[in-house]
Amino acid sequence: xxxxxxxxxxxxxxxxxxxxxxxxxxxxxxxxxxxxxxxxxxxxxxxxxxxxxxxxxxxxxxxxxxxxxxxxxxxxxxxxxxxxxxxxxxxxxxxxxxxxxxxxxxxxxxxxxxxxxxxxxxxxxxxxxxxxxxxxxxxxxxxxxxxxxx
Amino acid sequence: xxxxxxxxxxxxxxxxxxxxxxxxxxxxxxxxxxxxxxxxxxxxxxxxxxxxxxxxxxxxxxxxxxxxxxxxxxxxxxxxxxxxxxxxxxxxxxxxxxxxxxxxxxxxxxxxxxxxxxxxxxxxxxxxxxxxxxxxxxxxxxxxxxxxxxxxxxxxxxxxxxxxxxxxxxxxxxxxxxxxxxxxxxxxxxxxxxxxxxxxxxxxxxxxxxxxxxxxxxxxxxxxxxxxxxxxxxxxxxxxxxxxxxxxxxxxxxxxxxxxxxxxxxxxxxxxxxxxxxxxxxxxxxxxxxxxxxxxxxxxxxxxxxxxxxxxxxxxxxxxxxxxxxxxxxxxxxxxxxxxxxxxxxxxxxxxxxxxxxxxxxxxxxxxxxxxxxxxxxxxxxxxxxxxxxxxxxxxxxxxxxxxxxxxxxxxxxxxxxxxxxxxxxxxxxxxxxxxxxxxxxxxxxxxxxxxxxxxxxxxxxxxxxxxxxxxxxxxxxxxxxxxxxxxxxxxxxxxxxxxxxxxxxxxxxxxxxxxxxxxxxxxxxxxxxxx
Numbered sequence: 001x002x003x004x005x006x007x008x009x010x011x012x013x014x015x016x017x018x019x020x021x022x023x024x025x026x027x028x029x030x031x032x033x034x035x036x037x038x039x040x041x042x043x044x045x046x047x048x049x050x051x052x053x054x055x056x057x058x059x060x061x062x063x064x065x066x067x068x069x070x071x072x073x074x075x076x077x078x079x080x081x082x083x084x085x086x087x088x089x090x091x092x093x094x095x096x097x098x099x100x101x102x103x104x105x106x107x108x109x110x111x112x113x114x115x116x117x118x119x120x121x122x123x124x125x126x127x128x129x130x131x132x133x134x135x136x137x138x139x140x141x142x143x144x145x146x147x148x149x150x
Numbered sequence: 151x152x153x154x155x156x157x158x159x160x161x162x163x164x165x166x167x168x169x170x171x172x173x174x175x176x177x178x179x180x181x182x183x184x185x186x187x188x189x190x191x192x193x194x195x196x197x198x199x200x201x202x203x204x205x206x207x208x209x210x211x212x213x214x215x216x217x218x219x220x221x222x223x224x225x226x227x228x229x230x231x232x233x234x235x236x237x238x239x240x241x242x243x244x245x246x247x248x249x250x251x252x253x254x255x256x257x258x259x260x261x262x263x264x265x266x267x268x269x270x271x272x273x274x275x276x277x278x279x280x281x282x283x284x285x286x287x288x289x290x291x292x293x294x295x296x297x298x299x300x301x302x303x304x305x306x307x308x309x310x311x312x313x314x315x316x317x318x319x320x321x322x323x324x325x326x327x328x329x330x331x332x333x334x335x336x337x338x339x340x341x342x343x344x345x346x347x348x349x350x351x352x353x354x355x356x357x358x359x360x361x362x363x364x365x366x367x368x369x370x371x372x373x374x375x376x377x378x379x380x381x382x383x384x385x386x387x388x389x390x391x392x393x394x395x396x397x398x399x400x401x402x403x404x405x406x407x408x409x410x411x412x413x414x415x416x417x418x419x420x421x422x423x424x425x426x427x428x429x430x431x432x433x434x435x436x437x438x439x440x441x442x443x444x445x446x447x448x449x450x451x452x453x454x455x456x457x458x459x460x461x462x463x464x465x466x467x468x469x470x471x472x473x474x475x476x477x478x479x480x481x482x483x484x485x486x487x488x489x490x491x492x493x494x495x496x497x498x499x500x501x502x503x504x505x506x507x508x509x510x511x512x513x514x515x516x517x518x519x520x521x522x523x524x525x526x527x528x529x530x531x532x533x534x535x536x537x538x539x540x541x542x543x544x545x546x547x548x549x550x551x552x553x554x555x556x557x558x559x560x561x562x563x564x565x566x567x568x569x570x571x572x573x574x575x576x577x578x579x580x581x582x583x584x585x586x587x588x589x590x591x592x593x594x595x596x597x598x599x600x601x602x603x604x605x606x607x608x609x610x611x612x613x614x615x616x617x618x619x620x621x622x623x624x625x626x627x628x629x630x631x632x633x634x635x636x637x638x639x640x641x642x643x644x645x646x647x648x649x650x651x652x653x654x655x656x657x658x659x660x661x662x663x664x665x666x667x668x669x670x671x672x673x674x675x676x677x678x679x680x681x682x
């Protein structure tokens with residue numbers, strides 16, 4: 001074991017290194033070094049996170065069950081986060097989520113709107129502005145709303 | 151099912167006997183990706199026609215099986231199997247460790263982001279959810295979802311949705327497993343193909359270099375479609391290098407069915423190989439037959455379902471062409487991302503170039519290498535053109551967000567190119583009969599210091615990561631590491647001594663390099679004397 005690392009002049013390891021062309025030995029060492037550096041980078045560094053899709057999916061589970069199997073619903077929120085809107089679409093698919101309520105004019109029947117709020121204080125204002133009523137409250141800022149008038 | 155589909159297809163294209171042979175691993179590695187593509191087409195056909203997907207797949211499988219059964223012998227098996235040398239063993243151990251490290255990193259990322267990263271859940275997995283709920287799948291192509299790029303082809307969503315349909319739920323494990331399949335399938339395909347085309351050492355070294363770019367593993371774990379695209383480019387290249395034109399056509403045809411960028415790869419493969427290898431009409435026809443089905447489905451998809459692509463437009467083409475600042479921005483972007491690619495302290499391309507300098511190209515496979523190089527250049531030109539005509543507001547931002555992933559698409563093929571032509575890893579030719587030691591033990595001693603050291607360091611890293619904090623595990627690791635190092639060291643020494651015996655008992659030289667040593671100079675060194 002100890003001799004494996006002995007590279008002094010005249011040692012067998014040293015002699016045998018000379019059996020391969022120096023360039024070949026250097027190339028092997030280069031690749032091993034790269035693999036080692038890569039392994040270290042991959043294992044030591046913390047994997048980058050991203051938007052919390054799982055958390056949102058958990059929040060919207062009950063809402064998802066209350067929605068129809070397919071169709072289009074509106075979306076209102078008190079945040080301007082595009083990421084949250086995209087994630088909402090992902091979680092609620094195959095229901096198509098329209099940002100706002102502008103699609104309602106061309107949709108027959110009751111118009112459902114998903115409400116996702118971070119602050120309870122902002123809810124009354126947004127409902128009044130868009131002419132929405134609460135159909136069901138799922139808690140944690142998640143509401144199923146209905147458009148009152150067209 | 152997809153594996154069976156792909157494997158049977160490969161058996162039909164690259165005939166084998168009625169029994170399994172050693173090349174079936176290579177066929178399975180190729181078949182996995184191709185099978186995923188065939189499976190996605192079958193699933194889409196089932197959505198459109200209303201026929202159950204298993205029925206479509208069973209029909210395709212039956213046809214392929216009939217062709218595969220006609221094969222009587224494996225052409226590849228005519229070449230004698232190269233025996234495992236000690237150096238091969240060392241490389242294999244290191245490659246296996248590298249795969250394990252990459253797999254651990256992949257799984258950590260998959261646990262951290264089970265739905266994948268941005269593009270994965272916002273595009274591919276979202277599309278898969280629409281396809282999975284078959285009654286609503288056409289709702290995907292509403293203009294309301296333009297932000298999700300409904301014009302993107304459906305190979306990955308179709309394959310994932312087919313699995314979800316089979317399982318009966320939309321588990322996040324399926325897209326992650328698909329990403330795993332393509333990420334590590336690329337490493338396996340690269341290593342096995344170079345083993346066939348060159349030798350085992352080149353294959354394993356190439357696999358190590360591929361895994362040496364952590365960014366490649368990261369993009370795979372994020373479930374981006376760039377890694378499957380890289381797989382299809384590599385598969386097409388490998389199959390063309392081995393002269394299986396029809397299978398190469400299918401692999402290349404699946405590239406534009408994976409992602410819009412795949413159109414560039416497909417055109418680059420056709421033009422690059424067509425020009426460099428001076429394709430005849432017959433060869434082009436063979437390639438076209440393979441690519442026909444995915445291309446026809448793609449054209450149908452683009453014409454009837456997909457929404458227009460908002461990213462590229464020729465509306466301001468003249469203006470963009472005359473804008474010198476765009477050329478400068480793109481050039482700087484290319485140079486900067488080539489310089490930083492890979493996720494290491496230095497560019498992974500730099501390591502690759504370093505290897506190519508140390509092991510300069512040999513004459514063998516020169517024509518193939520020329521075709522692959524031309525393909526890569528054409529891909530770069532295509533990407534350049536896309537940036538030139540992009541309608542994206544901030545060109546520099548677009549380059550920063552997309553170019554690293556475009557480099558991921560060509561990374562495996564670039565590695566393949568270098569190792570296809572690189573000088574073989576061989577001993578110096580023996581100059582005089584005075585060389586008295588067994589040649590088979592020499593590589594062992596060269597890597598004798600390297601393998602245990604490598605194993606020790608990797609084991610240390612794995613243990614540290616597994617336990618969260620290096621400090622907590624150091625007390626445990628201290629006695630374990632020497633044991634692991636001793637085990638690896640002893641293992642490959644025994645392997646070396648066994649091979650010595652085998653070689654000395656063999657009446658003929660085993661390898662070309664071995665044959666250069668005069669028989670009278672061969673002498674087995676007892677295992678105990680290795681460290682003497």
